[in-house]
Amino acid sequence: MSTLSGSRWGAAGPSTLDPERVRGGGLGDALRAYLAAVRLGWATEANWTDPFLFFIYSVAKPVSAALILVVMVEIVGGEAGRAFRGYVVTGSALWSFVIAGISGLAWSVLDDRERYRMLRYLYVSPASFALLLVGRGTARLTVGAMGALITLAVGVVVLGLPLDPGRVDWPLLGVAMVGGLVAIVVIGILMAAVCLQTRQDSWSYPEAVAGSLFLVSGAVFPLAVLPQAVQLVGLATPLTWWLAGVRLALFPDGPSVVGGEGSAWALLSGSTAPTSVDIALALLTTGALATLAAAAVFRWSEHRARERGLIDQTSGS
Amino acid sequence: MTLAELPAAIEARGIRRIYAARPTPVVALDGIDLDVPAGEFFGLLGPNGAGKTTLIKILTTLLGPSEGWARVFGFDVVRQAKQIRRIMNMVAGGEQSGYGILTVREQLWMFSQFYGLPGRDGWRRVDELIELVGLEEQRNQRVSTLSTGQRQKLNVARGLLNDPWILFLDEPTLGLDVSAARALRALVVEWQRAVPGRTILLTTHYMAEADELCDRIAIVDRGRILAIGSPAELRRLVRRESIFRLEVDHLDGGPAVLAGLPGVVTATAAARDDGTAMPGADADQRVAVNLVLADDAALAGVVGALGQLGSRILALRKAEPTLEDVFVELVGRGFDEEAVDHPPDEVEPAPAVPPSAHGPGAPEAREVAR
Ligand SMILES: Nc1ncnc2c1ncn2[C@@H]1O[C@H](COP(=O)(O)OP(=O)(O)OP(=O)(O)O)[C@@H](O)[C@H]1O
Numbered sequence: 001m002s003t004l005s006g007s008r009w010g011a012a013g014p015s016t017l018d019p020e021r022v023r024g025g026g027l028g029d030a031l032r033a034y035l036a037a038v039r040l041g042w043a044t045e046a047n048w049t050d051p052f053l054f055f056i057y058s059v060a061k062p063v064s065a066a067l068i069l070v071v072m073v074e075i076v077g078g079e080a081g082r083a084f085r086g087y088v089v090t091g092s093a094l095w096s097f098v099i100a101g102i103s104g105l106a107w108s109v110l111d112d113r114e115r116y117r118m119l120r121y122l123y124v125s126p127a128s129f130a131l132l133l134v135g136r137g138t139a140r141l142t143v144g145a146m147g148a149l150i151t152l153a154v155g156v157v158v159l160g161l162p163l164d165p166g167r168v169d170w171p172l173l174g175v176a177m178v179g180g181l182v183a184i185v186v187i188g189i190l191m192a193a194v195c196l197q198t199r200q201d202s203w204s205y206p207e208a209v210a211g212s213l214f215l216v217s218g219a220v221f222p223l224a225v226l227p228q229a230v231q232l233v234g235l236a237t238p239l240t241w242w243l244a245g246v247r248l249a250l251f252p253d254g255p256s257v258v259g260g261e262g263s264a265w266a267l268l269s270g271s272t273a274p275t276s277v278d279i280a281l282a283l284l285t286t287g288a289l290a291t292l293a294a295a296a297v298f299r300w301s302e303h304r305a306r307e308r309g310l311i312d313q314t315s316g317s
Numbered sequence: 318m319t320l321a322e323l324p325a326a327i328e329a330r331g332i333r334r335i336y337a338a339r340p341t342p343v344v345a346l347d348g349i350d351l352d353v354p355a356g357e358f359f360g361l362l363g364p365n366g367a368g369k370t371t372l373i374k375i376l377t378t379l380l381g382p383s384e385g386w387a388r389v390f391g392f393d394v395v396r397q398a399k400q401i402r403r404i405m406n407m408v409a410g411g412e413q414s415g416y417g418i419l420t421v422r423e424q425l426w427m428f429s430q431f432y433g434l435p436g437r438d439g440w441r442r443v444d445e446l447i448e449l450v451g452l453e454e455q456r457n458q459r460v461s462t463l464s465t466g467q468r469q470k471l472n473v474a475r476g477l478l479n480d481p482w483i484l485f486l487d488e489p490t491l492g493l494d495v496s497a498a499r500a501l502r503a504l505v506v507e508w509q510r511a512v513p514g515r516t517i518l519l520t521t522h523y524m525a526e527a528d529e530l531c532d533r534i535a536i537v538d539r540g541r542i543l544a545i546g547s548p549a550e551l552r553r554l555v556r557r558e559s560i561f562r563l564e565v566d567h568l569d570g571g572p573a574v575l576a577g578l579p580g581v582v583t584a585t586a587a588a589r590d591d592g593t594a595m596p597g598a599d600a601d602q603r604v605a606v607n608l609v610l611a612d613d614a615a616l617a618g619v620v621g622a623l624g625q626l627g628s629r630i631l632a633l634r635k636a637e638p639t640l641e642d643v644f645v646e647l648v649g650r651g652f653d654e655e656a657v658d659h660p661p662d663e664v665e666p667a668p669a670v671p672p673s674a675h676g677p678g679a680p681e682a683r684e685v686a687r
């Protein structure tokens with residue numbers, strides 16, 4: 001018993017309550033909590049223990065999705081479709097990353113509340129709730145990124161995509177990937193906030209939202225084919241600019257996601273296609289706006305969940 | 318910080334909590350006022366649905382109050398949740414929670430990190446706690462393979478990880494066998510006594526548990542505190558009445574037939590002295606009854622009635638009131654009759670509670686003089 005009457009956390013020490021405790025440990029504590037949540041997410045992904053399932057979900061699925069799209073586009077578009085190969089493969093590959101990231105975050109709420117019934121204990125720990133959720137979702141995010149990379153590699157090797165490392169715009173690629181990652185996490189947090197509110201199972205929400213973003217952010221076809229109003233929605237989505245940045249960085253000669261004759265972008269900016277600086281700035285702006293929106297929604301959601309007792313409410317027993 | 322400088326472990330005023338349930342909203346807490354000084358082992362005793370868990374959820378920052386306010390060690394449960402979370406922990410009984418895929422050690426370590434323990438200290442503390450709760454053999458076993466009792470031990474270890482100033486225990490011995498429950502009680506008592514100021518708020522259905530562990534107890538029913546005091550003080554509430562323990566060879570209609578007799582306050586079934594079975598359930602039909610009488614004289618009427626019913630008295634003795642008697646008197650009978658039975662001069666109202674806090678016509682909590 002004496003072993004427990006410790007100082008801050010040690011074995012022996014003063015036999016009083018330590019007022020230092022109320023202060024907490026700042027960044028160090030936050031990092032520790034985040035890393036533990038990452039490990040937790042990693043461990044609870046049951047797929048890890050089954051390499052076959054792991055392969056199916058994180059490699060076979062995104063690769064085959066990309067190939068199917070390529071075939072479809074080329075049947076419909078013929079020679080013109082062929083020029084879109086790089087475009088389609090990148091879009092499809094990155095999209096598996098989006099789905100994995102968003103659902104990873106949102107599902108951590110559902111998993112911990114419904115399946116493990118531990119959400120209440122995570123919630124009443126001093127660690128930041130949002131940070132723990134991001135940590136929980138990091139494993140899926142990482143697997144999604146791996147799937148995207150493998151899909152791209154398959155595209156280059158099997159489909160002969162014209163990827164020339166010498167011509168890749170590395171700075172733009174770096175900016176785009178960081179911005180895109182932030183955008184995915186932010187949208188994931190937003191979906192986690194939504195899932196916190198739902199009483200019924202809402203496992204399919206993240207994919208549904210990712211699916212609708214898929215249409216407006218130019219993942220498989222340029223925005224220009226959409227009605228002007230929908231194009232504007234696309235231009236306000238950071239994912240659009242992330243895709244545009246990655247494509248321009250990897251395939252400088254390929255078709256542009258957002259530009260084109262008569263596109264909303266052309267009408268707004270007066271130029272047919274955005275430059276890499278335009279893209280970086282747009283990604284930064286839309287990313288910052290999305291972050292603000294997600295932070296506000298998450299705070300509201302957490303507040304409401306506490307008001308209504310949703311944090312430990314399961315839909316089952 | 319000395320004990321005297323510490324703010325109250327719990328201070329709550331006018332807490333109401335209404336759940337927006339269908340078809341009608343549920344009033345789970347209806348004006349709770351509570352003061353628990355640091356260092357106290359405090360119990361909440363009440364029937365199912367009394368609002369005990371709801372109060373714990375509010376104090377542990379899991380749920381917001383609909384009205385009123387509460388502070389834990391001086392921190393407001395709504396606005397200063399972060400601070401409270403650093404010095405508080407909770408353990409609920411009868412739960413099937415846990416990350417099944419992790420081992421006992423891993424799950425505890427995970428939480429040590431959420432509480433900001435440095436890595437190596439975290440592992441050391443995890444191992445200490447595993448030993449303390451007696452999970453050494455299971456330390457590398459997956460959580461999903463633990464028995465109910467082992468899971469509860471794990472839960473308790475998690476609750477002690479951050480060495481809380483205040484520990485909330487919501488029916489912690491639910492589902493445990495007798496010896497496991499006893500071990501757990503001994504553990505938390507020892508833990509609490511080891512450092513002055515450590516506070517425990519326990520909810521339970523088990524009178525004996527509350528009686529044994531708690532410095533003070535609040536009896537709660539339908540979202541209200543009916544009485545607060547030490548177990549001895551609470552027992553004194555019914556002392557002015559006479560309590561008898563009666564055993565008869567049979568009793569047609571059960572204890573209820575005695576309840577209507579003049580001078581009988583309550584007549585409820587009791588476990589028989591030999592503890593063999595619940596009354597009336599066995600073949601020999603013997604029945605044990607706890608009788609609370611307005612005064613000893615009423616006994617004559619009961620004996621007479623038993624004669625008319627053809628019941629033979631096997632044993633009869635005067636008993637000291639138990640917490641159960643207090644509970645039956647306060648809760649079992651409903652408070653409206655209660656207020657009539659005990660004129661206001663016998664009831665000392667809780668000084669901190671203005672009558673208006675309860676709304677018009679609402680009963681007062683009985684604060685027993687210490
Ligand atoms: N989420 C909820 N929605 C609606 N009503 C609720 C909710 N949670 C609790 N209640 C109601 O509030 C009342 C108090 O419940 P609470 O769980 O606090 O009781 P308790 O004293 O802990 O009971 P028990 O001893 O059975 O655990 C009950 O009537 C219950 O039905």
Ligand SMILES: [Mg+2]
Nearest residue numbers: 369370371487
């Ligand atoms: Mg309860």
